[in-house]
Structure formats: structure tokens, C-alpha cells
Amino acid sequence: MFVAAQVDDSLRLRVAALKLVVPDHAIVVDRTAAWIHEVDALPRSAIHRMPSLDVVSSLASRVRRPGIDSGIRNFTAADLMVLDGLRVTTPLRTACDLGRLLWRFDALAAIDGFLRAGLDHAELLAEIDRYKGFRGVVQLRTLAPLGDRKAESPPESALRLHWYDADIGTPETQIWVYDDAGRPKYRIDVGDPEVHYGGEYFGAEFHGEDAEEHDEARIAWLERERVWKIDVFTNDDVYGRELEAADRLRRGFLMAQASRGLRRTAYVDLAR
Incomplete structure (x- = not known):
């Protein structure tokens, strides 16, 4: 289905598009269901290539249509809307x-x-035991308690998971740092306010060349005026083959922790 670019995106439009290709007996699931619920769970390749639709059947055979990734799955009435x-x-x-x-x-x-x-x-956590014996339940049991509604984008969520992998404690998300008048000035994506160490994800969409000067000034202010140590991470750090973010976070955190006393002394001197 194609629509004119000026047509506003809406739940009604998304449902109408799917009804053109989804059989009456089928059920929309997974990434496509998330899209219906306005949650960004599409694969990163979706920006370049139309993703397959996730559609399953509760009957004996799967949906066999081009562009549909299908299977057979069982549901309770409470699972569906x-x-x-x-x-x-x-x-x-x-x-x-x-x-x-x-x-x-x-x-x-x-x-x-x-x-x-x-x-x-709490409702999500209470649901986990129901999936005992299901594929991937161990992962769900591990990740669901780590969920955080303050994460603002999928890469920020991924960076936070790298933080847990680095074994440096529980991070906070969207940490406000205030100016001298007590007004919120900048937010840090993920970090530890006690150690004054943070990680920032710079994606191409919001941190390209046009924003480079502002980003550099922001990081410089955080490090100079509030003596935070900030490491910046890109798509390759978070999603690349080497998955280097956890190692960088651990090194940065330990360096910040080791120098915490000196940096606090420097901050007091600056504030005088």
C-alpha cells in the first residue's frame, strides 16, 4: 500500500494497510504488532528495505504470501485484540x-x-512465569526487570544493556545536569551520577555534521563545568560486529571512579 506523502500517519492508516494483505484468520504479531502499537521495533534495515510482515496463524497451516514472515502460534483470548x-x-x-x-x-x-x-x-514482570518452557524465556526473564520507560530510543536502550554487560552497576537514564542557577541544562543518556561518568549515543539522525559544534560544546561544558567524564558511542560501537561499547564503558567508568576525588576537588575550586 502506498499513500501520498502529505497523509498523516495514524493507527487507522496502519490498520487499513495491513488489512489489505492479512487474511481474516491470521494474527499480526512481533515487530509488525509493535508498529501497530506505535513502538519502534522495526529492524534497522527498514530504513533501506521494506521489512517482512510478522503474521501468524492459529490454524494448521501458516500464511503463504510474499512479504509475510509467518508461522503457527497458540494464544489465549487475553493475548489478542x-x-x-x-x-x-x-x-x-x-x-x-x-x-x-x-x-x-x-x-x-x-x-x-x-x-x-x-x-x-509490574504487569510485564508478573507475566513472565507464564512463558516457562517457551523459546527465549530465559532472555525475557533477564531483560524484563531491566526495562526503563525513560530510555528515548532503541540505541539508548542498547547502550544501557552494554552498561550492564560491563558489570559496573545499575545505570540511570536521562540524567539532568543543572546550570549555576539550578535550571536543567543538559541530559546524559546513561550514567552514574555518583561517579560522574556517562555515556552518550550519537546517531546520525540527531548528531550529524550540523549538530557537531553544539555536541562538542555540550560535552565540553559537562566535563569542564560539572567534571563529568563522558564517552560518546556511535552505531558501530553499539551494534557493530565487535560490540565494543561494554569494554569502553568499563574502562571509562573505572577511570572516572579512580579520579573521582581529584575531579571533585577541581569542581569545588571552579565553583569558588
Whole structure:
């Protein structure tokens, strides 16, 4: 389905598009269900290539149509909702399925996205035992408690998981740093306010060449005026083949921890 560029995106439009290709007996699941629920869980390749639709059947045979990634799956009535005739897994079921089935960095991002969209964290945690014996339940059991609705994008969620992998404690997200008048000035994506160490994800969409000067000034202010140590991470650090972010976070954290006393003394001197 193609629409004019000036047509506003909406739930109604997304449902109408899927109804053109999804059979009546089928159920929209996983990444496509997240898209319906306005949670960003599409693969990163979606910016270049149309992703397959995630559609399953509760009947004996899968859906066999081009562009559809299908299978057979069992559901309870509580797992499903109907939107203008289209059957879709609920936000709770979709979050559990993506938390089980996606690559762990994408899985945590999906969980964060659903929490940000209003899913109750306690309800998600209470649901986990139901999936005992399901594929990926160990991953879901590990990641669901780490969910954080304050994470603002999938790469930030992935960076936070690298922080846990670095074994440097529990990070905070979206940490406000204040100016001398007590006004919130800048936010740090993920960090430890006690150690004054933080990690920032710089994606091409919001941190390209046009924003380079502002980004450099922001990092310089945080390090000079508030004596934070900030490391910057890119797409390759977070998602690349080497997955170097955890190692960099650990090194940066330990360096910041070791120099904490000296930096605090410097901060007091600056404040005088």
C-alpha cells in the first residue's frame, strides 16, 4: 500500500494497510504488532528495505504470501485484540514475544518502548512465569526487570544493556545536569551520577555534521563545568560486529571512579 506523502500517519492508516494483505484468520504479531502499537521495533534495515510482515496463524497451516514472515502460534483470548477487524497481539503479549525472540539488544529496546508507551512494568514482570518452557524465556526473564520507560530510543536502550554487560552497576537514564542557577541544562543518556561518568549515543539522525559544534560544546561544558567524564558511542560501537561499547564503558567508568576525588576537588575550586 502506498499513500501520498502529505497523509498523516495514524493507527487507522496502519490498520487499513495491513488489512489489505492479512487474511481474516491470521494474527499480526512481533515487530509488525509493535508498529501497530506505535513502538519502534522495526529492524534497522527498514530504513533501506521494506521489512517482512510478522503474521501468524492459529490454524494448521501458516500464511503463504510474499512479504509475510509467518508461522503457527497458540494464544489465549487475553493475548489478542481486534482493531477494525484486524487481529493483533496486545501490547503485553507483543512485549513478551519480542523480549523472548529478538536479539537481546533489540529485545530490551522493544521492552523499553512498550513501557514508554504505557505498559505497566509490574504487569510485564508478573507475566513472565507464564512463558516457562517457551523459546527465549530465559532472555525475557533477564531483560524484563531491566526495562526503563525513560530510555528515548532503541540505541539508548542498547547502550544501557552494554552498561550492564560491563558489570559496573545499575545505570540511570536521562540524567539532568543543572546550570549555576539550578535550571536543567543538559541530559546524559546513561550514567552514574555518583561517579560522574556517562555515556552518550550519537546517531546520525540527531548528531550529524550540523549538530557537531553544539555536541562538542555540550560535552565540553559537562566535563569542564560539572567534571563529568563522558564517552560518546556511535552505531558501530553499539551494534557493530565487535560490540565494543561494554569494554569502553568499563574502562571509562573505572577511570572516572579512580579520579573521582581529584575531579571533585577541581569542581569545588571552579565553583569558588
